[in-house]
Amino acid sequence: MACAEYVPQGATLVDVGTDHAYLPVWLIQNGKVSVPVIAGDINEGPLNKARSSAKEYGVENDIVFMLNNGLAGTRESLADTVVIAGMGGETIMDIIKASEWEWQGHTLILQPMSKIYELSRGLYENGFYIESERLIRDNGEIYRVMLVKPGEREMPSAIELYAGNSDREDPLYKEYVSGLIKKFSRMEKGMAASEKADGALLDEARSLHKAALELGKEIGL
Secondary structure, eight states: OOOHHHHHTTOOEEEEEHHHOOHHHHHHHHTTOOOOOEEEEEEEEHHHHHHHHHHTTTTTTEEEEEEEEEETOOOOGGGGGEEEEEEEEEHHHHHHHHHOOOTTTOEEEEEEEOHHHHHHHHHHHHTTTEEEEEEEETTTTEEEEEEEESSSSOOOOHHHHHHOOTTTTSHHHHHHHHHHHHHHEEEEEEEHHHHOOOHHHHHHHHHHHHHHHHHHHHHHH
């Protein structure tokens, strides 16, 4: 639902790694997207599940199913909005770069499961910026959902990339930053206690811990 809320009304959509196709089905049922929607997956098994979902909800004629890797074989003219959710951050970045699309005029909605800092930094390094974010909790974990647009912007600071730019009044944001403070504290202490610690990495850990503490103070932790 967090991804769906970011999809512009009337969008032409590609859902990369669609799995059960729950997102395209919901968007079509609620009249939020133009049809057909493209639903792609790298494996036949998930794509068959997607076909079953579409048939169950009566939208099988509104979805084009593609067995492909990322955006391979998908022309950029077929969609103005791309959702890539439920994958590692590095995989998401690889898919974006491998597409060779001209991204101007397109919207990306990304939901990484890991390597979020690497994805965030990679976006700015490759001509994108994160316009907005929201945090959600699912099965006890906090995840970031990103609305991404093409365009050159100044690289945010490291702590901004780690923490994201969700609403600072969101209780989940405070919880997320609190988790970062604990993470960087453990990292700093672990490196400081190691006789083989890399000096540069230790300095980086200290800097991140300090920045996270300062951010925590700003948001009232």
